[in-house]
Amino acid sequence: MRTTFILVMMLAGAVEAQTNDVAAFLKRLGETTVKAETLFVEYAQERHLSLFEEPLRTEGYLCFQKPNSIRWEVTKPYRSILVSTGNTAAQFEQTDGRWKRLDLSYMKSIPNFVGGMAMFLEGRYAERQQDYEFALRKDGDTVLVLKPKQKAAGQFISAFELHFTEDLTAGARQVVMRQPDGDWTSIEFSHQVANKPLPAGTFDLQTPADIEGIQKAVRDAGR
């Protein structure tokens, strides 16, 4: 009985320590992550599916400008651009070298996506404590694990795992989204450039500027 009591107390202590660790980490993250007015970052996404041995890999760029402009561009293995400026969004697909604007059916969900992205890019995870359970794991990187509290959300995503290096200024270097059925998606970020002006047309909903021009402008501004 006494042993059980000690174990329970140890466990409670561990839980409290972990809670304190999470709170301290979130505070440090919110303070340290660069307060970016703009971001330009490369990404590589891999989708791992139980039916396939090898993942589906896509690569591209993410552009962000405060308060809510986002451009998610796939450059390999195909070309596609999703641009959103708050409540409006547009998607473009390149076929035979020509861009075509799509009349998308899922535009209603875009503001939620953009809101989540903005939170992620600015390290404002603490705002979502009513929606997610937070935990920390040391796995080479420091991994912040977010599990949806709502059953409805948990049907689609069982956990987000955000990988951080010791240097928190650039935010998460990798995001892993785990699905309840075991499938998972990894997005790795690299070559992040913060607070460099993005050219006019980066978030244009009719004729978005070419990514090559945006990349050149951002790199030139960084010299």
Place this chain on the structure above:
Amino acid sequence: MRAGRLLVLLLLAGCATRSPLTLQTPATADTALEQRARQTMRELVPRGTRLTQRAIVNAAGRQFSCDGLLQIATDGDLRLALLAPMGVIAELHVPPDQAIEVVKTAPSFPEPWARQYVGTTARLLFAMDESAFSFGRLTDGRPVLWKDTAEGERWLYVFNADGTQWQEAEMARGGTRLCHAVGTPASIHVTAPAFELDLRTMGR
């Protein structure tokens, strides 16, 4: 969801067209042409291939974009995943000459749709076995490989005059077109009563 199914049924009923592809009877035999057509069909989707695809779907007046991952084993076993930006739309297993198995679907994409629209289209475009088809010609003279299925469908693959290029594929029942595809192996446009699909294949 019931309204959505009703809409699809209405589309199916309202947009089905008669097939303009008519077989010559009897077909003029041409062994060399037949062999070239069969070779072209085998090379369309070689066994032991993994394809990455991008699809733009038009259905009920709306557009959807999705990624496709397709794997064809050496025995013709086909696995297909359709992926939206935020998750899986459908994953299917299409074994040769057996029922299509829907492994999973998104809650908003009913299993019968996955089986009927995705699975059947995938089987028409990627799981063909030329040895099961007969050689023939259309009334316009183009060579064709065709078969009638136990379900009462006629499947047709149409080639250019010398049999070296695939041009069209069709699935029809009672002369009514259920699915029609044109293009090149890298870029295919599919028309069916309930949807249109532009499919690009990037990697092999």
